[in-house]
Amino acid sequence: MVIVMGFEGSANKLGIGIVKDDGTILSNIRHTYITPPGEGFLPKDTAEHHRSWIISLVKRSLTESGLTHKDIDCLAYTKGPGMGPPLRSVAVTVRMLSQLWKKPIVAVNHCIAHIEMGRLITGAKNPTVLYVSGGNTQVISYSLKKYRIFGETIDIAVGNCLDRFARVINIPNDPSPGYNIEQLAKKGKNLVELPYVTKGMDVSFGGILSNIESIAKNPVRLKEYTVEDLCYSLQETVFSMLVETAERAMAHCGQTEILAVGGVGCNERLQQMINQMVSQRNGQSFAIDERYCIDNGAMIAWAGYLIFKNNITTPLCETSTTQRFRTDQVEVTWRDD
Amino acid sequence: MSDLVKMEGITDLTKIGAELISQGAEAKTFKLNYFGMECIIKERFVKTYRHPTLDSKISNKRILQEIRSLNKCKKNGIDVPGLLFVDIVQTRIMMEFVNGITVKQFLYNNCENNYQNTQTPEIIRICREIGQQVCKIHDLNLIHGDLTTSNILLRTSTNNSTVFIDFGLSYTSTLAEDKAVDLYVLERAFISTHPNSESLFNEILQSYKDSSKNSPSVINRLDQVRLRGRKKLAFG
Structure with a gap:
């Protein structure tokens, strides 16, 4: 039996997870760095948050799973992509624990971990993956040992677009800005016309954000539309673009399954739109809830296990981090199809 | 023209013998034998996931662009399927079937x-x-x-x-x-x-x-x- 402990800290979520080789999740805890309304999380402060919480989280996860460090076979951590300082704080802790406990380390690509966690939880075999979060927006399909990127954002990520709009309208970042936009959007009725930007399989959100920002800051326009209407229109427009590109990738690759992962993937309106899209093409959609959708330690542990089971480990001198680490750079050693 | 007139009121093309050959992201493609000539009907369907206003705006814009571009290419000697008939209301275009x-x-x-x-x-x-x-x-x-x-x-x-x-x-x-x-x-x-x-x-x-x-x-x-x-x- 192999037990892997995973460490995630690429953005404002710090997560520790313990996973067994059969996919059982023994522990999966998370602590989120939440900033006041109107502010985003800065790299330096986020790293500080991770450093101050990581040891107590490791202890808690061991207690919760009823294990001691002796039961752990391998430590997996996020190598990238993400914010530099938070990634580094976590990597330093992992190196320390590895030497203290004499355990091997496996470096994991964050995006791959999201995909593999989604496949583990839902049982989807070979889905088109819509990976949507605060830092990434990609439409991915597997072929010949690589997760290949069919479409992606050419400027900011969709979650970043939502988060930044949340700052403009000054709504709380607790539990997450995207969740609060989703709740406001439920009360919206009127659709504001916003740009709809798809370039082939690629999407762009920068222009939409500036456009809706200018409406939100204009007192005259705000007489026509409520803040709820703006949230509603923003969601309707950006999610339509995502579902459209995902559908185009499905049609091009002849796939029938779709899996949504990443923080924005747990938005219920997005999941509903994906369901409507696949029901029109007799496909099947898979969605996961916030425990596994939002960044977490268990997904890093599971992806780490998949690499570790083929006896691949990362030597201590190579346990660095990188902000730029593309999904299609990783050799998928654990899939044979 | 009789078949074309008949097509206008029909919501389900398979009822007039059209055969669904593929469903892309944008449209369903049907094959139909039209007076002995094989042709394709490309029908943009309503995307239920999209807000109706947004959907009709996008759909109308794209069908027009498609027709204009097909014509422009054809006129300039680029091989594209020949355009036979357009029905904007039901967002359908009928084209030559390319074997x-x-x-x-x-x-x-x-x-x-x-x-x-x-x-x-x-x-x-x-x-x-x-x-x-x-x-x-x-x-x-x-x-x-x-x-x-x-x-x-x-x-x-x-x-x-x-x-x-x-x-x-x-x-x-x-x-x-x-x-x-x-x-x-x-x-x-x-x-x-x-x-x-x-x-x-x-x-x-x-x-x-x-x-x-x-x-x-x-x-x-x-x-x-x-x-x-x-x-x-x-x-x-």
Whole structure:
């Protein structure tokens, strides 16, 4: 039996997870760095948050799973992509624990971990993956040992677009800005016309954000539309673009399954739109809830296990981090199809 | 005309003998025998996931663009399916049926996932023709918008000459930027669908370059566009 402990800290979520080789999740805890309304999380402060919480989280996860460090076979951590300082704080802790406990380390690509966690939880075999979060927006399909990127954002990520709009309208970042936009959007009725930007399989959100920002800051326009209407229109427009590109990738690759992962993937309106899209093409959609959708330690542990089971480990001198680490750079050693 | 008149009130085309042959992301494609002539009906269906206002706006815009672009190409000698009939209300267009397979299927059939060692003269010829035709389209200041190997057909009757389809995302532009993005879309679709086929795409680019005096500026721009994806190991 192999037990892997995973460490995630690429953005404002710090997560520790313990996973067994059969996919059982023994522990999966998370602590989120939440900033006041109107502010985003800065790299330096986020790293500080991770450093101050990581040891107590490791202890808690061991207690919760009823294990001691002796039961752990391998430590997996996020190598990238993400914010530099938070990634580094976590990597330093992992190196320390590895030497203290004499355990091997496996470096994991964050995006791959999201995909593999989604496949583990839902049982989807070979889905088109819509990976949507605060830092990434990609439409991915597997072929010949690589997760290949069919479409992606050419400027900011969709979650970043939502988060930044949340700052403009000054709504709380607790539990997450995207969740609060989703709740406001439920009360919206009127659709504001916003740009709809798809370039082939690629999407762009920068222009939409500036456009809706200018409406939100204009007192005259705000007489026509409520803040709820703006949230509603923003969601309707950006999610339509995502579902459209995902559908185009499905049609091009002849796939029938779709899996949504990443923080924005747990938005219920997005999941509903994906369901409507696949029901029109007799496909099947898979969605996961916030425990596994939002960044977490268990997904890093599971992806780490998949690499570790083929006896691949990362030597201590190579346990660095990188902000730029593309999904299609990783050799998928654990899939044979 | 009688059949066309009949078609207008019909919501389900299979009731008049049309056969659903594929469902893309945008539309359903039916094949119909029309007075002894094989033809295609492309029907854009309502996307239930999209807000109705947004959906009809997008759908109407795209069907118009498709018709205009098909006509423009046809007039200028680029092989596209001939346009037979348009029904804006039901967002349907009727086109000539092209007997052949997609470039994607052709590559799958002939390369078996190994694109490096299986470059027959036929494959090279097709790649060069794609480059030349895309260049001709761009010289009309037309941007296809969704160039993939599924959207290029090979016509059987003329020994696999290329036919471009699906102009729903097309638009008019004179900018090298837009043309470069168009090539970038093709490059990405090509390489993600046909792994290790970089050399084939280079054939396309080379023949694109050779086909027009406007090409060099587009190719230069393409190098900049390539740097743009997020998290690449390059700074740009």
